């Protein structure tokens with residue numbers, strides 16, 4: 001199996017991906033190190049769990065090719081903030097009020113635009129506990145996100161991301177880094193979806209997400225896996241909590257051929273609190289291989305893993321959990337729960353909890369149970385006039401609800417309830433309204449060269465004409481911004497205005513505009529300036545002009 005996984009995932013491919021993305025040497029080195037770790041690591045590192053490590057049995061990955069140089073795509077779906085498709089970023093559409101306040105960019109763009117900001121996170125991510133498949137995504141990622149929420153910024157609405165897999169015989173890997181500043185807030189919901197498989201050809205989707213919480217930061221990070229029966233998913237998450245931080249990771253695993261997910265939570269700062277809530281609903285031949293690792297390093301920390309699974313047909317689920325309290329982490333509280341109900345003789349569930357406690361003053365609990373559905377319960381409900389299928393649905397919903405209702409995102413709660421219902425009635429969520437194959441348009445939002453960095457010394461405004469557009473470029477503290485170049489009050493060239501502290505003042509009636517958000521700060525102008533995405537490569541400044549045409 002090891003050889004099959006590796007057959008198309010070679011060192012040469014790693015170099016090819018890095019070259020195609022025009023990456024700096026340090027990032028190529030990072031990828032190569034990850035590749036070597038992937039190649040050398042066993043499928044299961046913990047000796048306690050090795051007899052449960054054969055989750056890829058019967059799966060042939062020899063015909064799966066990693067995405068090397070994906071085309072950029074743009075999809076026209078309204079309520080998705082971020083769309084990734086077949087290993088490419090299709091769109092990032094931030095709500096207007098967030099532009100300029102936070103950073104959410106394609107990870108490759110982050111490497112060129114914010115190298116000093118992102119590089120330390122790469123150095124840290126290389127030090128994870130080292131699940132084999134997190135190294136796989138780290139070595140071969142062809143897309144992903146960098147999210148940076150500065151200190152004190154609270155984002156109230158849930159941002160939605162969809163990672164969509166349409167093609168088969170490809171391995172699409174993504175890497176996401178989320179850094180949360182002090183007292184910042186973010187809720188991000190990621191859906192993994194795929195089209196209804198038309199063939200039995202395998203596709204592999206790999207995702208490695210790393211979340212860093214500074215003190216008092218709070219994140220709700222949710223994932224819903226709704227993949228088709230031809231997709232094998234390797235989903236790795238890692239979160240590190242600073243002092244007084246709170247992180248909730250919630251996951252619904254509802255499809256896919258094989259889902260391997262490992263979640264690592266490190267409670268580093270005192271009083272940090274991290275939770276991992278998971279729901280699994282398996283049917284057919286689906287296999288779920290789940291691992292959780294909690295490490296308490298700080299005092300008074302609280303870590304919770306709570307999973308509920310419902311398995312039917314010949315589906316199977318294994319949860320391997322390890323909660324560890326380090327010597328210095330006194331007064332910590334750790335919990336690992338895994339409960340499953342089975343329908344039919346072919347369904348399987350294993351919950352294997354592990355606790356490693358290295359200090360005395362702590363609370364540590366685990367709870368695990370796997371049982372067939374209780375026929376008395378069905379009898380009791382049907383005796384009230386409810387048919388048997390509805391009775392089973394009620395039991396399933398009631399069993400899962402204590403976890404579903406704890407998910408911070410109400411959007412996710414609602415969607416989960418609906419998908420659980422559909423899964424149980426046998427309706428395909430792959431063909432549901434929400435999962436229509438995404439209509440993809442060719443992105444002609446290509447970046448156009450507009451200036452040289454040397455034209456824009458710090459504190460300078462520059463007006464440029466690109467096609468029919470007049471843009472205003474500015475250099476604020478070493479970062480280049482692009483906005484519409486004409487005042488929105490009357491048509492006046494803002495390049496002739498006055499730059500000061502991140503704003504430009506119109507030379508005619510003195511309205512001031514924020515150059516990062518485009519917002520007017522005083523009358524008479526009331527409409528904001530349009531904001532354009534900027535990319536800097538070497539000495540060249542590129543701007544995405546944002547027009548879209550059907551391909």
Ligand code: FES
Pocket residue numbers: 487488489490491492506507508509510511523524525
């Ligand atoms: S033209 Fe700019 S404020 Fe009137």
